[in-house]
């Protein structure tokens with residue numbers, strides 16, 4: 001067990017914060033504002049918990065950034081990395097060369113993914129995976145003689161990464177607003193299947209069909225002969241754990257099939273067990289042509305991403321394509337691939353996917369749903385090991401009759417402050433509070449987590465009342 005005083009002795013928090021404030025520009029952060037308060041210094045992880053340099057323990061409800069599927073502190077992954085580093089720390093796969101872990105991992109990924117996938121392209125991250133998708137999709141249509149078929153349809157509030165291609169594919173208004181003029185062309189967006197936002201007066205099933213229909217409308221507007229692909233996260237993660245109605249994805253599949261459009265599933269979050277299946281596509285019963293992966297492939301221990309390439313695309317790209325002029329220095333990095341192999345071995349040995357599907361996932365669903373009783377909460381829903389709840393000022397008979405808070409009040413951020421302050425990492429997306437815990441979280445830990453969340457919701461409510469915001 002880890003003692004707070006030992007951790008405190010080991011790290012000089014103030015010194016680290018000063019270096020950080022002086023020199024480190026953080027991702028998606030107001031660096032100036034952060035520098036004035038000082039970043040929390042994370043120093044240790046074990047299981048589903050992390051510790052900061054002051055010895056404070058936090059329950060990591062976000063699996064780091066949706067990636068720590070097997071939890072922190074896995075010595076066998078560290079060992080696999082150490083062994084590979086000594087044997088061959090690096091070599092590329094450009095010069096008609098390969099390395100054993102990359103070839104073995106490619107085969108392993110083919111084994112665990114749906115049957116249409118027999119090939120893999122490796123990248124260093126999810127964003128690079130989505131860049132790769134764009135290039136593959138355009139190359140595919142070009143090789144078939146349809147160069148003009150190069151429009152990709154995505155969704156508002158989607159997250160597909162932070163390279164220019166990733167941000168362009170993504171539908172994050174904050175990113176697009178800052179990046180006007182550099183979004184790459186021929187990417188268009190449709191609405192998201194978010195029932196709370198758009199489903200008033202309809203059943204979820206009706207709304208799911210309507211939202212999928214927006215794809216068909218967009219295809220007809222652009223011209224089917226120009227549309228190359230549709231991309232979507234099975235469950236939108238960064239957008240706020242947006243769980244589509246059951247009718248949505250089958251209808252999207254039908255529309256893609258009808259117009260011959262490639263279907264890309266961005267599985268960066270949903271892959272590797274998050275929804276109780278190896279891939280989110282399996283949960284929703286769809287058959288994508290390409291799947292982006294990252295995060296859970298190594299449980300974040302070492303950066304690695306890539307694209308699973310379905311036979312429809314691979315047959316053209318490989319049989320007709322000749323050189324594919326695309327690749328990264330770290331494509332098929334042997335150390336990252338060794339970490340992934342050990343990570344997948346753990347997931348299989350501990351049957352984490354099956355556990356989330358049959359045992360801990362259903363338990364989390366039941367427990368998380370009880371939070372909807374709280375006076376601040378309108379809906380509390382899960383899909384596998386991803387969950388979201390909405391904070392509202394006044395509850396109503398249905399989710400569409402609830403009164404939301406003024407977004408300027410940033411109630412989600414107030415709530416997040418209480419969560420972090422009480423040792424619970426829960427993320428705020430507007431006023432939707434989300435979690436995606438490590439897949440190793442036990443029944444007892446789920447109980448602890450739900451109690452902690454409830455306690456923090458109480459603290460948020462008391463705070464809002466004290467500020468006269470309720």
Ligand code: PMP
Nearest residue numbers: 125126127159160161266268294
């Ligand atoms: N796609 C999805 C669905 C993601 O959630 C993310 C990261 N949150 C990415 C792509 C980008 O991955 P990376 O940060 O590894 O580039």
